[in-house]
């Protein structure tokens with residue numbers, strides 16, 4: 609059992625994961641896979657014909673260490689089921705799942721309990737706080753389950769309560785807190801054990817838009833400091849684009865595209881993905897790195913240099929070069945020229961698709 613994870617090893621590795629609900633699912637799946645030669649779509653169809661529900665179909669992906677991997681999709685597309693499979697809240701019907709190189713599907717129940725208590729953090733839309741415990745007691749509770757001494761666990765609980773901006777409300781009971789504050793307690797509680805891998809299932813969906821945006825900002829801030837490996841479910845494209853390093857789009861139990869926010873916005877693989885992003889202001893979300901043409905090593909230095917950088921959004925870049933006609937250079941983090949972009953193409957790229 610590999611305790612020491614190498615830097616290159618993904619935090620989570622899923623291969624050909626299936627979750628099929630209904631009686632005899634495992635046998636029916638094996639049989640259908642054999643009959644269809646492993647074709648996921650045909651297998652799912654065969655299972656549906658038997659009144660089974662193929663909620664997750666042949667899903668494969670890696671979550672890199674320290675990244676925020678967002679799973680997006682319409683209601684019923686299988687997001688929650690997939691995350692429950694990874695954390696083994698439910699047993700998968702078929703496939704492989706590793707966390708830090710450890711095969712969690714083969715792990716004994718006691719080992720899974722240990723992983724859940726020490727390594728995996730979970731936050732759900734509904735806060736699930738204990739109503740008879742103060743914020744501090746709620747946050748310290750998982751540490752009690754770990755067997756930590758009282759003074760130690762209360763000190764740690766105070767630390768994470770401060771981290772989520774609730775200092776001063778330690779003694780409040782859940783009923784005395786707003787929705788946003790309760791969700792902060794939920795986040796603090798799951799952070800208390802310092803998990804390596806963090807699952808968040810629509811954590812901000814129940815909150816009103818203003819508080820939601822505030823919590824997203826704080827979440828990004830916390831992640832910049834803690835660098836957890838995160839799987840974050842949402843059905844809100846704006847939220848996904850804001851927080852994700854990469855986004856997986858699910859439809860009917862399958863992942864149809866995995867990409868950076870820029871790729872999802874600028875290069876949707878089909879109409880389903882395009883529909884999610886059609887109202888998104890592309891210029892605000894896509895980075896210049898996604899549209900530049902790499903510079904040939906012996907290319908002559910360009911005449912005009914408006915000082916574009918790869919990390920600029922398309923809007924920022926366009927406002928710096930919109931009066932120019934010829935391709936302009938784009939600089940990398942060290943200032944060196946890494947590519948070129950044509951202002952006219954940039955202007956085309958930021959256009960929102962006609963609705």
Ligand SMILES: Nc1ncnc2c1ncn2[C@@H]1O[C@H](COP(=O)(O)OP(=O)(O)OP(=O)(O)O)[C@@H](O)[C@H]1O
Pocket residue numbers: 629630661662663681682683684685686687688689690843
């Ligand atoms: N225990 C279960 N038994 C049978 N079917 C289930 C079960 N749990 C989920 N499903 C079905 O699996 C499919 C995927 O559901 P899931 O909750 O994973 O979707 P979701 O994308 O998370 O949706 P939402 O955004 O509404 O939470 C749905 O068709 C759902 O009805």
